[in-house]
Amino acid sequence: MTLPLRGDELARHIDVSCVQAFHSAADIAELARIANAHGFVAAHVLPHFVPRLQANLGAGAKTLVGAPVGFPSGGATTATKLAEARELVTMGAQELDLMINVGRLISGDTAYVDAEIKAVIDAVAPLPVKVLLEVHYLSDDQIRIGCELAIKRKAAFVKTSTGWSPGGATIDKVRVIREATRGAIGIKASGGIRDFATIDALSELGVTRFGINSRVAVELVTHQVGAGNGR
Amino acid sequence: MTLPLRGDELARHIDVSCVQAFHSAADIAELARIANAHGFVAAHVLPHFVPRLQANLGAGAKTLVGAPVGFPSGGATTATKLAEARELVTMGAQELDLMINVGRLISGDTAYVDAEIKAVIDAVAPLPVKVLLEVHYLSDDQIRIGCELAIKRKAAFVKTSTGWSPGGATIDKVRVIREATRGAIGIKASGGIRDFATIDALSELGVTRFGINSRVAVELVTHQVGAGNGR
Numbered sequence: 001m002t003l004p005l006r007g008d009e010l011a012r013h014i015d016v017s018c019v020q021a022f023h024s025a026a027d028i029a030e031l032a033r034i035a036n037a038h039g040f041v042a043a044h045v046l047p048h049f050v051p052r053l054q055a056n057l058g059a060g061a062k063t064l065v066g067a068p069v070g071f072p073s074g075g076a077t078t079a080t081k082l083a084e085a086r087e088l089v090t091m092g093a094q095e096l097d098l099m100i101n102v103g104r105l106i107s108g109d110t111a112y113v114d115a116e117i118k119a120v121i122d123a124v125a126p127l128p129v130k131v132l133l134e135v136h137y138l139s140d141d142q143i144r145i146g147c148e149l150a151i152k153r154k155a156a157f158v159k160t161s162t163g164w165s166p167g168g169a170t171i172d173k174v175r176v177i178r179e180a181t182r183g184a185i186g187i188k189a190s191g192g193i194r195d196f197a198t199i200d201a202l203s204e205l206g207v208t209r210f211g212i213n214s215r216v217a218v219e220l221v222t223h224q225v226g227a228g229n230g231r
Numbered sequence: 232m233t234l235p236l237r238g239d240e241l242a243r244h245i246d247v248s249c250v251q252a253f254h255s256a257a258d259i260a261e262l263a264r265i266a267n268a269h270g271f272v273a274a275h276v277l278p279h280f281v282p283r284l285q286a287n288l289g290a291g292a293k294t295l296v297g298a299p300v301g302f303p304s305g306g307a308t309t310a311t312k313l314a315e316a317r318e319l320v321t322m323g324a325q326e327l328d329l330m331i332n333v334g335r336l337i338s339g340d341t342a343y344v345d346a347e348i349k350a351v352i353d354a355v356a357p358l359p360v361k362v363l364l365e366v367h368y369l370s371d372d373q374i375r376i377g378c379e380l381a382i383k384r385k386a387a388f389v390k391t392s393t394g395w396s397p398g399g400a401t402i403d404k405v406r407v408i409r410e411a412t413r414g415a416i417g418i419k420a421s422g423g424i425r426d427f428a429t430i431d432a433l434s435e436l437g438v439t440r441f442g443i444n445s446r447v448a449v450e451l452v453t454h455q456v457g458a459g460n461g462r
Contacts, residue, residue, distance in 0.1 A: 021304045021396065022368040025338035046306025048332060072304060072395075073252045075277025076315060083314040084307060101279060107256035137253040164303075164395065165252065 001208065004200045008039060011221045015188070016214040017044035019068060019163065025052060031214050032056030035063040038221050041209070042066045042095060047084060050091045064094040069120060072162035074099040074134065078116045085120050089127060096120075097130045097159055097188075100149075105142050110149070117153045128156035130188055130209075135160045136167035140176045147180035157209060161191030168192030171201050178205045196220070232439065235431045239270060242452045246419070247445040248275035250299060250394065256283060262445050263287030266294040269452050272440070273297045273326060278315060281322045295325040300351060303393035305330040305365065309347045316351050320358060327351075328361045328390055328419075331380075336373050341380070348384045359387035361419055361440075366391045367398035371407045378411035388440060392422030399423030402432050409436045427451070 005013055016035055018027045028049050035043045036057060042064040045053045050067050057063060067088050070081040085096060098120050104112045121129045131150035135143055150158045158177055160169040168191020177187055189202045190211025199210060199220070212220065236244055247266055249258045259280050266274045267288060273295040276284045281298050288294060298319050301312040316327055329351050335343045352360050362381035366374055381389045389408055391400040399422020408418055420433045421442025430441060430451070443451065 019304070019306070021306065021333040021365055022337060023306075023334050025334075025340070027334075046304055046334065047311065048306050048308045049334065073250070073277055073302065075250070075252065075254075075279055077279045077318055079318055080278065080311065080315040084311040087308055087310055102252040103254050103256075103258075103277065103280065106253060109256070134252055 003203050004196065005203055007221055007223070010199070011039045011217075012041050013208055013210055014040050014217050014221070015042040015044055015066060015190075015209060015211045016040045016217045017163070017211060018049075018214060019044055019046055019071065023049070025049075028052050029056050034214055034218050036061060038218060039063070040217065044068065044097065044211070046071070047088055047091075050088065050093055054092060065092065066095040066097060067093045068097045068099060068132070070099040070101075071097070071132070072099060072134075072164040074102045078119055081116065081120055082123055085124050089124050093127070095128045095130065095156070096124060097132045098155075099132045099134070099162065100146060102134050102137055105138065105146060110145055113146075114149045114153070117149050117155070121153050121155060130157035130159040131155040132159040132162065134162055134165055135169070135173040135177075136165040143173065143176045144180040147177055147185070151181060151184045155185060157186035157188045159188040159190060159211070161211075163191050163211070165191070169202065171198075171205070174202055174205050174207060234434050235427065236434055237427075238452055238454070241430070242270045243272050244440055245271050245448050245452070246273040246275055246297060246421075246440060246442045247271045247448045248394070248442060249280075249445060250275055250277055250302065254280070256280075259283050260287050265445055265449050267292060269449060270294070271448065275299065275328065275442070277302075278319055281319065281324055285323060296323065297326040297328060298324045299328045299330060299363070301330040301332075302328065302363070303330060303365075303395040305333045309350055312347065312351055313354055316355050320355050324358070326359045326361065326387070327355060328363045329386075330363045330365070330393065331377060333365050333368055336369065336377060341376055344377075345380045345384070348380050348386070352384050352386060361388035361390040362386040363390040363393065365393055365396055366400070366404040366408075367396040374404065374407045375411040378408055378416070382412060382415045386416060388417035388419045390419040390421060390442070392442075394422050394442070396422070400433065402436070405433055405436050405438060
């Protein structure tokens with residue numbers, strides 16, 4: 001990709017999402033409308049809204065339909081995450097963001113986290129899975145372990161944040177991910193991304209997918225904010 | 232119960248919980264320790280930590296083991312919530328807090344919310360289920376609908392909040408619940424409860440179960456804070 005990312009090229013690297021508890025059917029309709037209008041690479045919704053998003057996008061839509069698994073706490077059992085992931089495949093989701101078990105990682109139970117990542121990725125293969133770390137709660141060492149597991153189990157991306165924790169994709173945290181992954185896996189940065197300066201800095205660190213609030217995403221790709229940084 | 236609730240009697244009306252993404256095995260061990268030491272009525276953890284909580288509480292513990300379903304977004308599919316609830320029963324959970332589909336309720340899809348509540352309650356009967364509304368995101372009318380569904384489907388309690396949204400159990404929101412339920416169902420207030428003044432006001436409104444952060448709960452039942460309001 002050519003940096004800096006702007007306009008249509010930026011849109012092809014943005015996942016727009018409506019994954020808060022309060023998002024309504026009207027929000028999903030609007031999400032689909034802007035995805036079709038601006039060519040965002042993917043749109044993510046909570047699992048129960050996947051069929052609605054598909055219907056709202058319409059046949060032949062270019063935007064991928066994504067959904068999270070075990071989101072946002074990561075504290076569901078592996079069995080529940082597997083059931084959820086398999087149902088999403090059946091529903092026709094095209095990419096999944098798997099929330100790891102943060103509590104287990106913090107507790108040093110790496111084997112549990114690894115087995116869960118493997119189980120879900122294997123169950124939905126060849127569907128691409130992003131391994132979601134929620135970096136706000138992790139030490140740099142824990143982030144490195146998460147990255148190693150994601151690479152080992154052949155996830156498509158490591159993803160930083162849910163948007164539910166107090167902090168999102170900071171430059172410092174993404175630098176840790178970059179140094180731990182060195183191009184072996186994609187990086188999706190999400191949470192609090194609102195301007196071109198952040199996008200440009202994250203792009204330089206190898207981020208190729210941005211999870212951005214749908215309203216902000218439209219403003220960015222249409223240059224309504226941060227235009228001073230645009231080309 | 233005799234008001235105001237203080238000391239051991241207060242503990243018998245408090246659910247202590249560790250249901251954030253970052254809670255670790257060490258946190259669960261401490262949760263069990265304080266539950267046994269102070270006689271809290273229930274302790275709640277994310278589903279994957281239920282066996283650990285049971286082990287930490289030990290045989291013959293008086294504190295009930297609780298866990299949430301579809302928590303905290305409420306946006307899992309009904310099938311996933313059912314799978315999770317059934318697994319929790321198998322694991323020996325003694326009460327479940329079911330997160331309703333907030334997005335559907337806001338969208339006016341009451342039939343969906345109702346069918347899901349019914350499905351989960353029926354699947355785990357006779358296990359008591361608390362219907363968790365996340366009142367921060369709901370209008371008063373939506374809160375009333377949630378209460379009506381919980382009563383109709385014979386839930387044990389209506390519960391206000393997850394602790395994950397910006398707002399918790401406010402007096403105004405609990406008053407709406409009280410007026411909608413009038414004793415037909417228990418009320419569990421949770422989220423941001425930190426002092427005797429709030430507990431007393433909520434008790435007067437008919438709240439009989441308080442979901443309280445474990446550290447704050449210990450301070451309250453041992454009178455280390457808010458003692459000026461104590462008897």
